Amino acid sequence: MIELDAVSAAFALLSSDLSAWLYLLPGLVIGLVFGAMPGISITMAMAFALPATLYMDFLPAIIFLTAIYTGAGFGGSVPAVLMNIPGTSSAVATTFDGYPMARAGRHNEALGVALASSVLGCLGSYLMLFLLIGPVSGLVLKLGPLEMFAVAIWGMLLLGSLAGTYLARGLLAGAFGVLLGTVGFNSAGFIRGTMGIPWLLDGVPQIPAMMGLLAASQLIGLVNTTYLITDESARKISFGKTLSGIRLTFRFPWVIMRGSIIGVLIGAIPGVGSSISNLLSYSETRRNSDDPDSFGKGNPAGVIAAEAANSSSEGGAMGTMLALGIPGGGATAILLAAFAMHNIVGGPSFIANNKDIVYALIFSNFAQAVLLLFVGLGFVYVASYIVRVPLHYLIPSVLVVSNFGAYAIEGSAAGPITLWVFAILGWAMLRYGYPVAAAVVGLLLGGLLESNLLRTYQISGGDYVDYAVQRPGALIIFALMLGSIALQAVSKRRRASKLSAGKPE
Amino acid sequence: MTSRLSRRHMLQLASAGVAAAAMTTPSLLRAQDSFPNRPINVVVPFDTGGYNDRLARAFAPFLQEELGQPLTIINRGGAGALLGHMFFMQQPADGYTILCTSAAPYLPLNILTQDATFSYDDFYMVNLPSQDYTLLATSADSDLQTIDDVIARLKEDPGSLSIGIQAASADLVNLSILADANDIDFDALRMVTYDGGGPARNAVAGGVVDIGLVGGEGFLPLREQIRPLLTFDRRQRDDWEGAIVTDVMGEDARVVVGSQRGWGLHATLQENNPEAFRILSEAIEAASKNPEAIAALEAQQLATEWYGPEESNKMLAETAEVMEQYLHLLQGQ
Amino acid sequence: MSSKPRRKVVWGHLVLLSVIVVTVIAYLLDARGVSTLPTNLLLIQPLSIFALILAAFILPGVFPRKDAAKEPVAGETRLELMRCLALIAALGLLAFTLERIGFDVATFLFMVATMAICGERRWWVNIGFSALFTILLIYGYGTITPFPFPLTVL
CATH class of the missing domain: 3.40.190.10 (Periplasmic binding protein-like II)
Incomplete structure (x- = not known):
């Protein structure tokens, strides 16, 4: 598993060119800033930096790019916490509890929690990569449509917990989201619901829609308020509080561990990655919590679950890229391109022949995670000044930024128009007790759900049961899912009986 | 779009292009009077990270060396390249916008199944080096x-x-x-x-x-x-x-080529501005044959072969014809 | 059943629910129009029907009893609602005009309008901040996105 020769070769490689480490800091900062700008994806940040790496040596080039990757991964959490803007789909679950924390004046703490769990998640994922790079990647290719369908269903379970006061409204919001998520081409080549608009062929633009539903709708509702945090005394920028948030994170080792494992495993699946892992981790954490009702109202464990999972997805995606030579998403595609520029081709033989490079990459990511803790502290300190900005500056500014982000990610007015339509929808839903988050989850999972259900149907020829017995992996996932639900039901009943025992009628 | 607007548009591009050039090519040594005298846009109708994007980015340094002007890559992905092709067609045919695309199968698909507003005759393929199968x-x-x-x-x-x-x-x-x-x-x-x-x-x-x-x-x-x-x-x-x-x-077996990817221009450029047309075509040819470019692209598993416009357009037309015969297969399974 | 006079209508909720129902029905009909093969309708058809059933369950909530617990929108003045709607209108105008009149002009006008809607009364502060923020954004986003923003003045 771990080859000591290769490890020492990796150290030799890393210390051969100490100037390479100079790129660590700028990489992280570029990543943080780009990642914190709504609509600027990790891929865009890395594509932007790619030409510059052409004239670097291999090691500095890779350190620079992976530092951007790491930085941008956390950068997205900052607007998610402070303004309910999921700048990327991987920060959706971060908004569920991060934003309520910020509104309650616990913004410093929330950012501290997010930072620490990102760092720990990233460390954890690379540690797992270090130990397990071979076996996990072998499994990734074996995942069939039924397994993926099971993962999507697992994500959909989250709807139950997001429903809030009115169950029917929650389910309708979720179902509506899923339906909107299937607009456009399906994998069998049918075009539905585009109303003749060319850009809807690829479906509803997800990120602008999420920004509209979650962020713009909130801002519209806030127009009659003067500050993000109503209580003036709570609008403090406190380094101490951020640090206490970091300390708080360490009180949830299980949440971090579960998040990191989910993150690595889901992150390793090409094309799924961090956008699903943060939802699953959040959902599991809430289900297994002693007090599920406190989630969505500012429970730090929710932030930890989401951030540990989305930042550990990086390690999973890197694992797939290194072991199989296939990119799981845009970011790893850019990394592969950078490898190629230096005449290094990924793929199964890559790991076998270049263990030193693989370990060097892993070690440099350990260093990045640690450095992120310090750089990130400074960054969130500055960013948290947003809570002091009066809303009559903040609302126009953030709406405009979201609008630019929506344009940047779509490359046309399709982004801003989607943002607008979904802002109205989100605003109306908020007013009448429909959980916006359920619609977002549905929208995110709709495509995954449909295409894998479709492929399961195709591959089994309609004989689902026959096919399912041949797929032990899928059965295990379904069993785990049912087990988790059963456990929750048992613990709920136990709590209820404890409660009634303690409180005489 | 008004002409005033597109001039501003270009100015903005120029500054972005200079920035890009400063990053990628240290020296640009050509005279400024004839075509091209400002940066050239490369429209890639796919998102960053895909084959065409990688091809455009890897080839750009060698092409801009030939042209003496920086290239700015513009990604307009979506709807099976339809959006990017539409965007390219909306740009003025003055040689300052060129295309790097998977001409097949996407041009035929756009035209046959997506009611595209353009036709094959609107595009002129200078070279389609990547002939996938x-x-x-x-x-x-x-x-x-x-x-x-x-x-x-x-x-x-x-x-x-x-x-x-x-x-x-x-x-x-x-x-x-x-x-x-x-x-x-x-x-x-x-x-x-x-x-x-x-x-x-x-x-x-x-x-x-x-x-x-x-x-x-x-x-x-x-x-x-x-x-x-x-x-x-x-x-x-x-x-x-x-x-x-x-x-x-058997010997008379028929096949359809997979993706045919490479470089295209506005077809109208040939009549509107033969000078720009000639310069661009020659620059693409020269860069494609540049041994350094070939080495750099091969290292990234990208194609550089030079087929030339005649062969490239013929291959595209053949693919389009076969795809039209099998139109019923292309509309959903 | 003499509950007739004791119910009221929550108009906004009625509009929202109608929009959802109409969208779902239109989408289902459109999809069925494309093809009725299972590879097209496998998920869409059952889910649409499920959504319509849910909507039927929710419908009574649109006409709550007068004495029922208040709906979430309580204590909102007409002025406050107008502000929300003005903001929505401004955002829509921005989205539909920014390619036509340029990002710089559209963004600046949007900033000025929305700052006024949000209650900024000092016009010099409004115009100054709006201009500054617009310039910052256009150069900030302009340098890092892989395509240009259409501009008119800047």
Whole structure:
């Protein structure tokens, strides 16, 4: 598993060119800033930096790019916490509890929690990569449509917990989201619901829609308020509080561990990655919590679950890229391109022949995670000044930024128009007790759900049961899912009986 | 768009282009009076990270060396390249916007199935170096050893093998040709449709589907996990083992080329501005033949072969013609 | 059943629910128009029907009893609602005009309008901040996105 020769070769490689480490800091900062700008994806940040790496040596080039990757991964959490803007789909679950924390004046703490769990998640994922790079990647290719369908269903379970006061409204919001998520081409080549608009062929633009539903709708509702945090005394920028948030994170080792494992495993699946892992981790954490009702109202464990999972997805995606030579998403595609520029081709033989490079990459990511803790502290300190900005500056500014982000990610007015339509929808839903988050989850999972259900149907020829017995992996996932639900039901009943025992009628 | 607006637009581009140039090429030494005297945009109708994007970015330094002006890559992905092609057509045909695209299958698909507002005659392909081909493959540990095994199994029961494939693709047309040539009931085949070449290839490599028909170049990184059974080309490609179409379907076998990717211009440029047209065509040719460029692109598994405009446009027209014949296959399974 | 006079109508909720129902029905009909093969309707058809059933369950909530617990929108003045709607209108105008009149002009006008809607009364602060922020954004986003923003003045 771990080859000591290769490890020492990796150290030799890393210390051969100490100037390479100079790129660590700028990489992280570029990543943080780009990642914190709504609509600027990790891929865009890395594509932007790619030409510059052409004239670097291999090691500095890779350190620079992976530092951007790491930085941008956390950068997205900052607007998610402070303004309910999921700048990327991987920060959706971060908004569920991060934003309520910020509104309650616990913004410093929330950012501290997010930072620490990102760092720990990233460390954890690379540690797992270090130990397990071979076996996990072998499994990734074996995942069939039924397994993926099971993962999507697992994500959909989250709807139950997001429903809030009115169950029917929650389910309708979720179902509506899923339906909107299937607009456009399906994998069998049918075009539905585009109303003749060319850009809807690829479906509803997800990120602008999420920004509209979650962020713009909130801002519209806030127009009659003067500050993000109503209580003036709570609008403090406190380094101490951020640090206490970091300390708080360490009180949830299980949440971090579960998040990191989910993150690595889901992150390793090409094309799924961090956008699903943060939802699953959040959902599991809430289900297994002693007090599920406190989630969505500012429970730090929710932030930890989401951030540990989305930042550990990086390690999973890197694992797939290194072991199989296939990119799981845009970011790893850019990394592969950078490898190629230096005449290094990924793929199964890559790991076998270049263990030193693989370990060097892993070690440099350990260093990045640690450095992120310090750089990130400074960054969130500055960013948290947003809570002091009066809303009559903040609302126009953030709406405009979201609008630019929506344009940047779509490359046309399709982004801003989607943002607008979904802002109205989100605003109306908020007013009448429909959980916006359920619609977002549905929208995110709709495509995954449909295409894998479709492929399961195709591959089994309609004989689902026959096919399912041949797929032990899928059965295990379904069993785990049912087990988790059963456990929750048992613990709920136990709590209820404890409660009634303690409180005489 | 007003002319005033597009001038501003260009000014903005110029500054972005200079920034890009400062990053990529240290020296730009050409005179400023004749075409081109400002940066040139390269429209890539796909998102960052895909084949065309990588091709454009890898080729750009060598092309801008020839042109003496920086190139700015503009990604306009979406709707199977339709949005990017539309955007390209909306730009003035003055030679300051060029295209790097998968001309086939996307131009025919846009035109045949998506009611595109442009036609083939609006595009002029200078060179389509990447000529992808369909590869029929199975997982390395599959019990299917040769293409004959596959044909025999499908003849006996067309539903016996699950087939990973992309809807509305050249691969699907090739599968249909193979089925017809061997009296296999195409409609009874158990096809599993994927949204992109990558996922379909992964499914083949992991044994999720029994066989798959996908673009062959993309299989290169997965070489060790798959067993190639049939290359849909008249010659052996990329050192794949297994049969080629003429082995299975005889000398007059028909095939559709997979993706044909490369460089295109506005067709009207030829009459409007023959000077710019000539300079661009020659620059692309010179850069394609530049040994440094060839080495750099090969290292990234990108194609550089020079076919020239005549051959490239002819190949595209042929593909378009065959795709039109199989139009019914391209509209949903 | 003499509950007739004791119910009221929550108009906004009625509009929202109608929009959802109409969208779902239109989408289902459109999809059925494309093809009725299972590879097209496998998920869409059952889910649409499920959504319509849910909507039927929710419908009574649109006409709550007068004495029922208050709906979430309580204590909102007409002025406050107008502000929300003005903001929505401004955002829509921005989205539909920014390619036509340029990002710089559209963004600046949007900033000025929305700052006024949000209650900024000092016009010099409004115009100054709006101009500054617009310039910052256009150069900030302009340098890092892989395509240009259409501009008119800047």
